[in-house]
Amino acid sequence: MGIDPADTDGARQPPTIYDVARTAGVSIASVSRVLNGQRNPRAETRERVLRAVAELGFMPDGAARALGGRLKEVIGVVVRRPRWFDDSQFADEDENLQFPDMINRGMEIVAQQHGFDLLVRSVDLNEPDAGRRIFALARKSDGLILHDRVLSPEALDRLSRQIPVVTLAGVPTPTTVNVHGDNESGMRALARHLIVDHSYRTLAYLAGHEGSPDSLSRGEALAAQVAAAGATLLTGEQWRGRYQAAGGARAIERLIAAGTELPRAIVCANDQSAIGVLHALSLHGIAVPGDVAVTGFDDIPVARHLRPRLTSVRQSIQDLGATAFETLYAMIGRGAGGPGDAARGRDIALPTRLVRRQSCGCDPPPAGPASRTVAEAG
Amino acid sequence: MGIDPADTDGARQPPTIYDVARTAGVSIASVSRVLNGQRNPRAETRERVLRAVAELGFMPDGAARALGGRLKEVIGVVVRRPRWFDDSQFADEDENLQFPDMINRGMEIVAQQHGFDLLVRSVDLNEPDAGRRIFALARKSDGLILHDRVLSPEALDRLSRQIPVVTLAGVPTPTTVNVHGDNESGMRALARHLIVDHSYRTLAYLAGHEGSPDSLSRGEALAAQVAAAGATLLTGEQWRGRYQAAGGARAIERLIAAGTELPRAIVCANDQSAIGVLHALSLHGIAVPGDVAVTGFDDIPVARHLRPRLTSVRQSIQDLGATAFETLYAMIGRGAGGPGDAARGRDIALPTRLVRRQSCGCDPPPAGPASRTVAEAG
DNA sequence: CTGAAAGCGCTTACAG
DNA sequence: CTGAAAGCGCTTACAG
Numbered sequence: 041m042g043i044d045p046a047d048t049d050g051a052r053q054p055p056t057i058y059d060v061a062r063t064a065g066v067s068i069a070s071v072s073r074v075l076n077g078q079r080n081p082r083a084e085t086r087e088r089v090l091r092a093v094a095e096l097g098f099m100p101d102g103a104a105r106a107l108g109g110r111l112k113e114v115i116g117v118v119v120r121r122p123r124w125f126d127d128s129q130f131a132d133e134d135e136n137l138q139f140p141d142m143i144n145r146g147m148e149i150v151a152q153q154h155g156f157d158l159l160v161r162s163v164d165l166n167e168p169d170a171g172r173r174i175f176a177l178a179r180k181s182d183g184l185i186l187h188d189r190v191l192s193p194e195a196l197d198r199l200s201r202q203i204p205v206v207t208l209a210g211v212p213t214p215t216t217v218n219v220h221g222d223n224e225s226g227m228r229a230l231a232r233h234l235i236v237d238h239s240y241r242t243l244a245y246l247a248g249h250e251g252s253p254d255s256l257s258r259g260e261a262l263a264a265q266v267a268a269a270g271a272t273l274l275t276g277e278q279w280r281g282r283y284q285a286a287g288g289a290r291a292i293e294r295l296i297a298a299g300t301e302l303p304r305a306i307v308c309a310n311d312q313s314a315i316g317v318l319h320a321l322s323l324h325g326i327a328v329p330g331d332v333a334v335t336g337f338d339d340i341p342v343a344r345h346l347r348p349r350l351t352s353v354r355q356s357i358q359d360l361g362a363t364a365f366e367t368l369y370a371m372i373g374r375g376a377g378g379p380g381d382a383a384r385g386r387d388i389a390l391p392t393r394l395v396r397r398q399s400c401g402c403d404p405p406p407a408g409p410a411s412r413t414v415a416e417a418g
Numbered sequence: 419m420g421i422d423p424a425d426t427d428g429a430r431q432p433p434t435i436y437d438v439a440r441t442a443g444v445s446i447a448s449v450s451r452v453l454n455g456q457r458n459p460r461a462e463t464r465e466r467v468l469r470a471v472a473e474l475g476f477m478p479d480g481a482a483r484a485l486g487g488r489l490k491e492v493i494g495v496v497v498r499r500p501r502w503f504d505d506s507q508f509a510d511e512d513e514n515l516q517f518p519d520m521i522n523r524g525m526e527i528v529a530q531q532h533g534f535d536l537l538v539r540s541v542d543l544n545e546p547d548a549g550r551r552i553f554a555l556a557r558k559s560d561g562l563i564l565h566d567r568v569l570s571p572e573a574l575d576r577l578s579r580q581i582p583v584v585t586l587a588g589v590p591t592p593t594t595v596n597v598h599g600d601n602e603s604g605m606r607a608l609a610r611h612l613i614v615d616h617s618y619r620t621l622a623y624l625a626g627h628e629g630s631p632d633s634l635s636r637g638e639a640l641a642a643q644v645a646a647a648g649a650t651l652l653t654g655e656q657w658r659g660r661y662q663a664a665g666g667a668r669a670i671e672r673l674i675a676a677g678t679e680l681p682r683a684i685v686c687a688n689d690q691s692a693i694g695v696l697h698a699l700s701l702h703g704i705a706v707p708g709d710v711a712v713t714g715f716d717d718i719p720v721a722r723h724l725r726p727r728l729t730s731v732r733q734s735i736q737d738l739g740a741t742a743f744e745t746l747y748a749m750i751g752r753g754a755g756g757p758g759d760a761a762r763g764r765d766i767a768l769p770t771r772l773v774r775r776q777s778c779g780c781d782p783p784p785a786g787p788a789s790r791t792v793a794e795a796g
Numbered sequence: 797c798t799g800a801a802a803g804c805g806c807t808t809a810c811a812g
Numbered sequence: 813c814t815g816a817a818a819g820c821g822c823t824t825a826c827a828g
Contacts, residue, residue: 103558
C-alpha cells in the first residue's frame with residue numbers, strides 16, 4: 041500500500057478518453073463515436089468501449105469537449121442584483137429575490153432536458169466593469185439570458201453578435217429576442233377592476249427602476265385606463281419603488297413625511313415593492329384596503345401570505361424562464377446562419393391574469409376548505 | 419456592404435488570442451503573459467497587447483483556458499429537488515425553495531470575488547441516473563458543493579477523490595468537508611423555551627426527509643431536552659414532513675383523520691414544513707398557539723410574515739453558502755496534495771439562535787415602529 | 797524579456 | 813467500420 045502513486049495523493053486524476061481507449065483496445069476516435077452515437081460502430085466495439093467506460097467511471101471533460109467543437113452545454117444567466125439599503129429592515133426580502141429565482145428555476149428544468157446547465161451570475165450595476173464581467177461569462181457559455189436590463193444597448197449589440205442572447209423584460213433588438221409577461225393586458229384588467237369595480241378615482245403608480253420596460257409599459261397601460269375613465273393618476277420621481285420592498289417603504293415614508301395626501305389606491309410595479317408599501321402604511325395606522333388599496337404585480341408565492349392578502353397580476357413565472365431557455369436553445373445552432381437566426385428580433389409575450397384578493401378592497405372569499413389559506417385563518 | 423464575410427452572417431466569431439497577437443505584433447505567449455500577469459513583460463509589450471485587446475474586445479475562451487491548464491473558474495452546485503405532490507396546493511411554495519436559493523446566493527457573492535461562477539443543477543433523486551448527472555456536472559467544474567444528501571456514500575467517495583467536494587447539511591468523510599448550522603445548540607434553546615418558559619409537556623417532532631443529518635440531529639437534541647424534563651415527545655413515520663409545506667400539511671391531515679390527539683407543541687424540522695402545519699391546523703379551526711404551538715427552523719424570510727408569526731431558529735443562511743464556497747476554494751489547489759487537502763474531513767458548524775415570535779405562544783412584542791412588522795398590523 | 801512549440805482532452809474530417 | 817492526425821484556443825516549460 042502507498043506504492044501506487046495514484047494512491048498516495050487522495051486526488052487521483054479522472055480518467056481520460058485515452059485511458060478508455062487503451063483498456064478497450066480501440067482508438068480514441070472509436071470511443072468518442074460510441075459515446076456520441078456518431079456513425080454506427082460495430083456491436084463488439086461498442087460493447088468493449090462501454091465496458092471500459094463503466095469500469096473506469098469515465099466522463100468526458102467539459103472543457104475539452106467544448107474546445108473539440110461541441111457545445112459547452114452551458115448557458116449564462118445574468119441577474120441584476122439590487123443595491124443594498126443600509127438602513128433597511130428588508131434586507132432579507134431583498135436578498136431573497138423570489139421573482140428572478142423562480143424564473144431561473146423554470147429555465148433550469150427545461151435546460152436539463154437538453155443537457156444544459158445554468159451558469160448564474162448576478163451583477164451590481166454600480167460596479168464599473170459589470171459589462172466586462174458579462175462578456176467574461178459569455179466566454180464560458182453557449183448563450184446568454186439577461187434579466188432586466190443589465191447591459192447598455194451598445195454592449196448588448198456587440199455581445200449579441202458574438203453569441204446568442206435572449207433578454208427577459210427587455211426590448212428586442214435585431215440580434216436578440218425578448219421574453220416578457222403581457223403587461224398591457226394584465227395591467228388593463230387590474231386598472232379596470234380598481235376603477236370600475238371599486239370606483240377608485242385617485243390612483244398612484246409606484247414605478248420600478250428607471251428605464252425598465254416592464255415598469256414603463258405597466259405604467260402606460262395604467263395611465264391609459266385612468267385617463268379613459270377621467271380619474272387621476274399620481275406618478276413621478278417620488279413614486280418610485282425600484283422593485284424592492286425597501287424602495288416601496290421609503291417612497292411611502294417620504295410622501296407621508298412631506299404631508300402628501302395619499303391616493304385611494306396604490307398600484308405597485310411589482311409585488312416586492314407592494315410588500316414595502318403595505319409595511320409602511322401599517323406603521324402609520326393607515327388601513328389597507330379601507331383607507332388605501334394596494335396592488336402588486338407578478339403574484340410571487342408570498343403574495344397570498346401577506347396581510348391583507350395581496351391582489352396582483354399573475355405571470356407564470358417559471359414559464360418565463362422556460363420560454364427564455366427554449367428560445368435561446370433554438371438560437372444556438374452550430375455556427376452562424378443556422379435556423380435559429382430566423383427567430384431573432386422577436387418579442388415574445390406570455391399571458392398574465394388578474395388575481396383578486398383582499399388588498400384591492402375585495403371581500404375575503406367565503407370560508408371553506410377549498411379556498412382558505414393560512415393568511416385568512418384565525 | 420455584404421462583401422466582408424464577417425458582415426453577412428450576424429454572428430461573427432469572437433476574436434482569439436491569435437487575432438490579438440497579430441494586431442499587437444507579438445506572439446500569443448506574450449499576450450497570454452500580459453493578460454495573466456505572468457513574468458513581467460516590457461512596458462511597451464504590455465501596452466501594445468492591451469491596446470489590441472481593447473480594440474478587438476478580446477476575452478479568453480473559458481474552455482480553452484481550462485484545457486490549457488488553468489482552472490475552469492466554475493463550481494458545480496447540486497440542489498435536491500423535491501418531488502411534486504400532485505394534489506398539493508403548495509406547489510408554488512415548494513418550487514420556491516427559499517432556503518437553498520438563499521444559500522446559493524451567499525455562495526455566489528463570495529464566488530464572484532474570486533472570479534468563479536456557479537453552475538447550478540437540481541436533481542430529482544427518483545431519477546435513476548441522478549448520480550451520473552452529478553458526475554457530468556463535476557467535469558464542467560473545478561469543485562462541487564452538494565446540498566443535502568444527493569449522492570450515496572459510495573458515489574460521494576468516488577467523486578471526492580476526483581474533485582474537491584463540500585457538502586451542506588451532510589456528514590464529513592475523509593475526503594470531503596461538511597458545512598452546517600449548529601443544530602444542537604439551536605434546538606436546545608428552542609426546546610428549553612418551549613418546555614421551561616411555556617411549560618409544554620407534550621411535544622411532537624415533525625421530521626425532515628429520511629436520513630437527513632440535519633433532521634436527525636435536530637430531533638435528537640429535542641429528544642434529549644424533552645427526556646431531561648420528563649416530558650413526552652411524539653415521533654415516528656406519521657410525523658414526517660420531508661421539509662416541505664405539502665408534507666407538513668399532509669402529516670397533520672392524516673393525524674387528524676386518524677383521530678390522533680395532537681400534542682401541545684409541534685416542533686418542525688424546518689420553516690417550510692411549519693407553513694404547511696399552520697395551514698392544516700387553521701383549516702381545522704385549531705388555534706395556534708392557543709391550542710397547539712408550532713415552531714420552525716431556519717428562519718427563512720417568509721417566517722415573519724406568517725400568521726401567527728413563526729418562532730424559529732435562525733441560521734445565517736447566506737453564511738452557510740459563503741462558508742461552503744470559501745472552504746471549497748481552499749481545497750481547489752493546483753493539483754493534488756496542495757495546502758487545501760489538509761482541511762479535508764472537517765465538519766464546520768455555523769452558529770444559530772432562537773428567534774421568538776408568536777407561534778410558540780409568546781406575546782406579540784409591544785407596539786412601536788421599531789418592532790412592528792406587516793404581519794402584526796391591522 | 798520573448799518566441800516557437802508542446803500539450804491539455806476532446807471531436808471530426810480524411811484515409812483506408 | 814476504424815484509426816492516424818489535425819485542430820479547437822489557450823498556457824507554460826523550454827530555448828534563446
